[in-house]
Amino acid sequence: MQFIDAEGLKTLLTDVIRQNVTPEAQAWLFAQGGLKDLSAFYTAFALMPRKTGKFQINIDESQQKQINRSREGFTINNWTTDRLARVWLLMQAEGENNDAYFNTIEKLFSTGEMNELVALYSALPVLSHPQLWVRRCAEGIRSNIGTVLEAIMYDNPYPAENLDEPAWNQMVMKAIFTEKDLTRITGLYTRVNPELARILIDYARERWAAGRQVDPALWQLAVIFVDETAINQMKRGNWENYTAG
Incomplete structure (x- = not known):
């Protein structure tokens, strides 16, 4: 180029x-x-x-x-x-x-x-x-x-x-x-980091507890640093295997 x-x-x-x-x-x-x-x-x-x-x-x-x-x-x-x-x-x-x-x-x-x-x-x-x-x-x-x-x-x-x-x-x-x-956020996936993944998961937990939906993009970011199996469990409301670092 x-x-x-x-x-x-x-x-x-x-x-x-x-x-x-x-x-x-x-x-x-x-x-x-x-x-x-x-x-x-x-x-x-x-x-x-x-x-x-x-x-x-x-x-x-x-x-x-x-x-x-x-x-x-x-x-x-x-x-x-x-x-x-x-x-x-x-x-x-x-x-x-x-x-x-x-x-x-x-x-x-x-x-x-x-x-x-x-x-x-x-x-x-x-x-x-x-x-x-x-x-x-x-x-x-x-x-x-x-x-x-x-x-x-x-x-x-x-x-x-x-x-x-x-x-x-x-x-x-x-x-x-x-x-x-x-x-539309430039560099969103290149700048994702473990701390951001932790914050996103905690935010998702709060949303689920309040009976609210979670933006699918949140999971796409978090899965980069969190095991996909754990992500799927979280989506079903099972948080037992996740502890915020």
Whole structure:
């Protein structure tokens, strides 16, 4: 597979923007610089929906495959025009001063409203210096805003690549508690671990005790570290052979 570098990804996203926003909006967006004028950068980020609209983008299969070659596990399917344009703008922000770069984007995280946060968390896989955003990602998992959680969890390779085990496990359990689609969590099966399996089994025990159903995906995760025979016994309500470690 031929991989595309970060500049290639910017070009791909630029092409998708050209297909989905008006020429007037393109001219305005492409005239926005990086961090040389912070006031203009913040203003552009805030004004994005007014300039580009909030329409669902059109992207063909070939373009998505190209994007995936640039950033495995990353997709922009079902994004809106303002979300895409905000992520594109964030990708232009890198400068030689890492502190300025971090502080600028950190301020956006601190002050952003819901749709701005969705764009910021969606941008995590393509922001420079991924180690800088681990704390922000972990904090985002505690959000009660469904669209923000989905921006972190769905089709986003950043959590699987960067979160430590406790934060990763917390994200998976948050997805279960909030009834998110586990199949859209990138790296779900590669990051499963014995502690997560234990937490999942204890959660299943509580669900069964309350007479509630258990998501089949939970068993698929747990069986990686728990004997399948024991899993089948648990499904029938027999917990005698299982003790939480």
